[in-house]
Amino acid sequence: MTTVQTKIPLDSITIIDGIFKPIKVTIDGKHIEVDPRDRNIVDVATRSKIGIPAPCYRDEGRVGCCKGCVAEIDGEQIFACATKPQEGMDIVINRPDLKAIRKERIKDYMNNIDNGETCDCSSDDSSCCAPSQNGTSCCG
Ligand code: FES
Numbered sequence: 338m339t340t341v342q343t344k345i346p347l348d349s350i351t352i353i354d355g356i357f358k359p360i361k362v363t364i365d366g367k368h369i370e371v372d373p374r375d376r377n378i379v380d381v382a383t384r385s386k387i388g389i390p391a392p393c394y395r396d397e398g399r400v401g402c403c404k405g406c407v408a409e410i411d412g413e414q415i416f417a418c419a420t421k422p423q424e425g426m427d428i429v430i431n432r433p434d435l436k437a438i439r440k441e442r443i444k445d446y447m448n449n450i451d452n453g454e455t456c457d458c459s460s461d462d463s464s465c466c467a468p469s470q471n472g473t474s475c476c477g
Pocket residue numbers: 390391392393394395399400401402403404405406407416417418419
């Protein structure tokens with residue numbers, strides 16, 4: 338019997354032999370089924386009660402501005418808010434080196450806000466936006 342796998346527009350659901358299968362990822366060693374409402378890794382972690390700071394995403398609905406949601410996804414450090422969940426992703430959030438990076442970046446972000454600087458993702462400042470490995474535009 339041949340297995341037919343079809344992806345439908347909802348990125349978090351796969352159809353295998355006519356049966357809906359949720360996408361599964363691993364966060365800090367915990368196996369998680371992605372909810373169709375999860376738009377990115379921050380959403381997946383939050384719904385699974387795994388803490389990850391994401392100030393620009395949560396407070397402003399922006400993506401890629403604060404750089405404070407960095408996680409290691411399949412061995413690469415990228416922004417969790419700019420990364421759609423995909424089947425089998427191995428995600429690390431709670432590790433001392435990642436926590437230290439997030440702490441510094443959020444501190445800088447808060448200082449910038451205090452100084453009246455805002456994230457302008459329409460500018461040529463490429464540091465403002467960092468595409469994920471999945472090609473997700475961070476400042477759409
Ligand atoms: S939440 Fe700000 S860059 Fe991801």
